[in-house]
Amino acid sequence: GDSVTQTEGLVTLTEGLPVMLNCTYQTIYSNPFLFWYVQHLNESPRLLLKSFTDNKRTEHQGFHATLHKSSSSFHLQKSSAQLSDSALYYCAHQGGRALIFGTGTTVSVSP
């Protein structure tokens, strides 16, 4: 079945440095729909980015990601991390009506 892989469980970095979170997916569907969700402490996950267009960069709140169907990837990037970016980040794929999430990456930003 469909699956989403996030290789990093924990990313720790200093404020101001760039951050990149990896996301790859496997799917039987030819038109994948990919998402990034962010979950801050004691909150529910909320949408950060989404894309279904191959090779088109999508941006929101300083984060960006590009869906690459050739490599089945949708990596999340930000050029300069802020303390408020500390959170749990989930990559997700819509296969049919099911929305499948990866295991999540915790980002911890320190001063």
Place this chain on the structure above:
Amino acid sequence: GGIITQTPKFLIGQEGQKLTLKCQQNFNHDTMYWYRQDSGKGLRLIYYSITENDLQKGDLSEGYDASREKKSSFSLTVTSAQKNEMAVFLCASRRQNTEVFFGKGTRLTVV
């Protein structure tokens, strides 16, 4: 706007007990989901429903039942609670190909 309401917020059960979690949404969304969130394991899909009276199993459906008797509500039953089980159950809803919205969760503890 709308809201997803999950009840109860905290649920303490005994080993072997049948436990029911409830979810209501006023977005008028067609599709609703139940996810289980465990640290390090991400959001795992238990059941989803694309319309009233429809049920689709996710990867984690064993040990659970679900019910979608109305478009606005989706309940989840733990058929036999496992001792020392602790998890957060998140309900979510969406229209097709749009953003998923999450409830605030039900935190389950089994003693």
